[in-house]
Amino acid sequence: YSSCLSEAVVPLISPKPAYFNSIESGETEFSTKRRMKHLLSFQRYYHTSRLLRGLAPHDSGSLYLLDDDYLGQAAHMLSKVGTWNFDIFLFDRLTNGNSLVTLMCHLFNIYDLIHHFQLDIVKLHGFFGMVQKDYHSQNPYHNAIHAADVTQAMYCYLKEPKLADQLTPLDVFLGLIAAAAHDVDHPGVNQPFLIKTRHHLASLYQNTSVLESHHWRSTVGMLRESGLLAHLPAEITRVIEQQLGSLILATDICRQNEFLLTFREHLDNQDLDLLDASHRHFILQIALKCADVCNPCRSWELSRQWGERVCEEFHKQGELEKKFDLEVSPQCDHKVDSVPAIQSGFISCIAEPLFEEWNLFTHPSLLSQTMLDHLDKNKAHWIRLLKPRTLAEEQTYACAESCDLWFYAPQQNRYICFYVLYQ
Numbered sequence: 065y066s067s068c069l070s071e072a073v074v075p076l077i078s079p080k081p082a083y084f085n086s087i088e089s090g091e092t093e094f095s096t097k098r099r100m101k102h103l104l105s106f107q108r109y110y111h112t113s114r115l116l117r118g119l120a121p122h123d124s125g126s127l128y129l130l131d132d133d134y135l136g137q138a139a140h141m142l143s144k145v146g147t148w149n150f151d152i153f154l155f156d157r158l159t160n161g162n163s164l165v166t167l168m169c170h171l172f173n174i175y176d177l178i179h180h181f182q183l184d185i186v187k188l189h190g191f192f193g194m195v196q197k198d199y200h201s202q203n204p205y206h207n208a209i210h211a212a213d214v215t216q217a218m219y220c221y222l223k224e225p226k227l228a229d230q231l232t233p234l235d236v237f238l239g240l241i242a243a244a245a246h247d248v249d250h251p252g253v254n255q256p257f258l259i260k261t262r263h264h265l266a267s268l269y270q271n272t273s274v275l276e277s278h279h280w281r282s283t284v285g286m287l288r289e290s291g292l293l294a295h296l297p298a299e300i301t302r303v304i305e306q307q308l309g310s311l312i313l314a315t316d317i318c319r320q321n322e323f324l325l326t327f328r329e330h331l332d333n334q335d336l337d338l339l340d341a342s343h344r345h346f347i348l349q350i351a352l353k354c355a356d357v358c359n360p361c362r363s364w365e366l367s368r369q370w371g372e373r374v375c376e377e378f379h380k381q382g383e384l385e386k387k388f389d390l391e392v393s394p395q396c397d398h399k400v401d402s403v404p405a406i407q408s409g410f411i412s413c414i415a416e417p418l419f420e421e422w423n424l425f426t427h428p429s430l431l432s433q434t435m436l437d438h439l440d441k442n443k444a445h446w447i448r449l450l451k452p453r454t455l456a457e458e459q460t461y462a463c464a465e466s467c468d469l470w471f472y473a474p475q476q477n478r479y480i481c482f483y484v485l486y487q
């Protein structure tokens with residue numbers, strides 16, 4: 065039993081791509097692997113022996129997963145978990161690939177959610193471990209680090225003065241779990257790919273919000289399997305599961321326009337009342353959507369890494385499509401869709417409109433101002449890197465410069481609305 069448990073709490077590290085390798089720049093891949101192995105065996109022993117002695121695994125705070133070598137640095141980082149320049153890549157290395165579990169434990173402690181919902185700590189760790197493990201570490205972008213990044217951003221948004229005092233423990237509980245699990249078991253390809261390859265998930269969810277429905281249903285499955293909510297009345301569990309669904313489904317980027325228009329309408333009418341549970345839920349949906357696409361609002365160094373990773377995943381899909389003689393999806397052809405072109409387009413068409421509204425909602429907010437400043441600088445940086453070579457890139461350049469919602473689709477040789485690219 066205890067070895068099962070420690071397995072769930074400390075997932076095995078699978079072989080990872082080169083960017084996971086070095087903790088310090090001079091370190092070789094071999095020595096890092098050896099250190100990881102040592103660390104893992106230490107942690108397994110540590111957990112098992114503590115559990116056999118009947119000791120709860122959490123009494124050294126939420127850092128029990130960490131080896132002493134890293135404890136200090138990771139703890140130091142966690143003490144600044146609410147700052148916008150939090151480096152999730154570094155945190156993931158310091159926590160030995162356990163950033164999502166470690167972060168969630170820490171945030172649940174900060175908000176005292178374990179006590180409030182009378183949660184069983186072992187079941188809670190089991191649940192977080194399952195969620196983290198079900199992310200695909202071989203995906204360049206849709207992996208557990210993305211989930212941890214979105215969760216850290218969500219925490220920053222929940223702390224916004226406009227919101228913080230109005231939120232109930234249930235709102236916070238839902239917001240954090242939805243952020244952590246919103247892309248769980250993502251296959252690294254998008255919905256159009258699943259539809260055209262007649263993937264069983266596409267038919268299961270009738271070609272609509274296919275991935276998001278799967279992320280939600282998987283989350284519910286893991287919640288039930290962990291037994292985390294088994295002590296709560298059935299009606300409360302039902303509400304929790306439904307609300308998690310509504311939050312996770314809101315991250316479907318095809319529904320961007322729908323949410324943006326409703327958000328604008330509320331802001332124009334100034335009719336958002338955060339004492340109203342349904343309005344708070346809507347703001348949680350928007351906050352999660354912001355967290356999901358906030359990577360262009362980070363400092364250049366972090367933002368660049370996310371931009372490159374997401375494009376790498378798109379391009380991998382494009383390679384698969386070519387290999388199987390399928391039409392290459394928009395943004396997925398590495399010969400046509402360069403990283404700077406995709407990034408400047410994404411910032412102009414998705415991130416900027418959303419964060420401008422979020423800034424109005426949170427005003428006055430230092431964080432929103434900081435995010436918009438980064439967004440502006442990062443967009444300018446990508447545009448400088450855009451060396452127009454093809455007609456498509458020239459058109460993208462013009463589009464990004466004029467900051468409208470239109471994007472040139474080279475495969476179709478026409479302009480289309482950026483949102484349509486995702487459908």
Ligand SMILES: Nc1ncnc2c1ncn2[C@@H]1O[C@@H]2COP(=O)(O)O[C@H]2[C@H]1O
Binds near residue numbers: 247315356370371406
């Ligand atoms: N920097 C980015 N560049 C291009 N697309 C992005 C970027 N960040 C997020 N996205 C897209 O926005 C989507 C939001 O939902 P997902 O995380 O499922 O998948 C994400 C990507 O498809």
Ligand SMILES: [Zn+2]
Binds near residue numbers: 210214356
């Ligand atoms: Zn996501």
